[in-house]
Amino acid sequence: MNVTYYRIELVRVMRDPVSMFFTAVLPAFMYLIFGAAQSYGDTDIGNGNVAAYVMIGMACYGAVVATSSIGGVAAVEQMQGWGRQLGLTPISDAQRVTTKAAVGFTIAIIPVALIYVLGAFTGAEANADVWVLSGLGALLGAAVFSFYGLLAGLLFRSEGAVGAASGSLVILAFLGNLFFPLSGTLLDIARFTPLYGVVALARYPLTEGFLADMTGSGALEQDELWVPIANIVAWAAVFVVATILVSRRGRARQ
Numbered sequence: 001m002n003v004t005y006y007r008i009e010l011v012r013v014m015r016d017p018v019s020m021f022f023t024a025v026l027p028a029f030m031y032l033i034f035g036a037a038q039s040y041g042d043t044d045i046g047n048g049n050v051a052a053y054v055m056i057g058m059a060c061y062g063a064v065v066a067t068s069s070i071g072g073v074a075a076v077e078q079m080q081g082w083g084r085q086l087g088l089t090p091i092s093d094a095q096r097v098t099t100k101a102a103v104g105f106t107i108a109i110i111p112v113a114l115i116y117v118l119g120a121f122t123g124a125e126a127n128a129d130v131w132v133l134s135g136l137g138a139l140l141g142a143a144v145f146s147f148y149g150l151l152a153g154l155l156f157r158s159e160g161a162v163g164a165a166s167g168s169l170v171i172l173a174f175l176g177n178l179f180f181p182l183s184g185t186l187l188d189i190a191r192f193t194p195l196y197g198v199v200a201l202a203r204y205p206l207t208e209g210f211l212a213d214m215t216g217s218g219a220l221e222q223d224e225l226w227v228p229i230a231n232i233v234a235w236a237a238v239f240v241v242a243t244i245l246v247s248r249r250g251r252a253r254q
Contacts, residue, residue: 002095009103019069022166024111027062031055031115034179036122046207048126053206055119056134057178060199061169062111063142068165070104071149101146108142126206133205141198141232145169147239148194154246169195181211187221197231204228 014020035041035054043050112135126134152165173179176195177187190196200209200223209223 002099005095006099006102009099010106013070013103013107020110023062023066023069023107024114027058027065027111028115028118030061030179031058031118032122034058035124036118041123046210047130048206049124051122051124052119052126052130053203055115055124056138056203056206057199059112059115059135060138060141060195060202061173061178062115063108063138064145064195064198065166065169066108066111067104067142067144067146068149068152068169070100070107071146071151071153071165073149073153101143104146105139105143108139112138130205134202137202137204138198141201144198144232144236144239145194147236147243151239151243151246154243177211183211187211191223191227191231194231194235197228197235200228201232 031054035051035058038050041049041051041054045053116131116135149165152168156164172193172195175190176193176199177190178195178199182190204225209225209227211221211223
């Protein structure tokens with residue numbers, strides 16, 4: 001990794017107020033509204049409370065927005081000729097890709113850290129290992145979505161690619177059991193959506209796979225650990241393969 005290039009890219013991203021708002025401030029605000037400010041936040045769930053459950057979900061959303069945005073920007077820059085400009089410098093392709101990935105991972109830490117700090121001061125309670133493992137799960141799961149951002153950039157081929165990727169994540173978050181606990185048929189559908197595995201894996205240390213009951217029957221469903229892992233692996237394969245195919249098709253047309 002080129003340290004100078006990493007520093008420049010990191011500063012450039014952090015100086016963009018709109019990007020940082022949707023990446024860090026908005027998910028933190030949503031946690032305060034739907035987690036900390038609600039009376040049900042103190043309700044026990046698994047190895048913590050509901051506020052911690054909401055906190056983890058919003059941290060996952062912020063981390064995913066960060067990695068997908070960086071991936072989308074990288075693809076757009078490449079198509080606009082920035083890659084050729086960097087080719088005139090001593091920076092290799094491997095260094096450029098590694099640096100972009102490092103920037104995305106660093107930016108993803110910001111919303112997770114911010115939301116977890118807010119959670120610690122606003123009533124989110126969980127075992128010590130839950131805080132650590134859920135945070136790591138959110139970051140590792142979000143890494144998959146850097147390819148989602150790359151794919152969006154290659155498909156839309158404009159600055160709107162980042163907006164399209166981020167906007168579609170809102171829909172995927174609703175469908176993926178992130179914002180609101182689903183049940184029945186919607187939950188069955190959610191298990192096949194991209195964000196389900198990320199948030200389910202991050203919440204696993206808290207819930208041990210048990211899902212919130214929205215039917216009122218008192219019967220709780222439980223996912224085995226392999227379910228979110230299989231979801232993440234499958235969608236990672238889809239994003240990677242699709243990115244490679246779209247990239248090859250673009251070069252063929254040129």
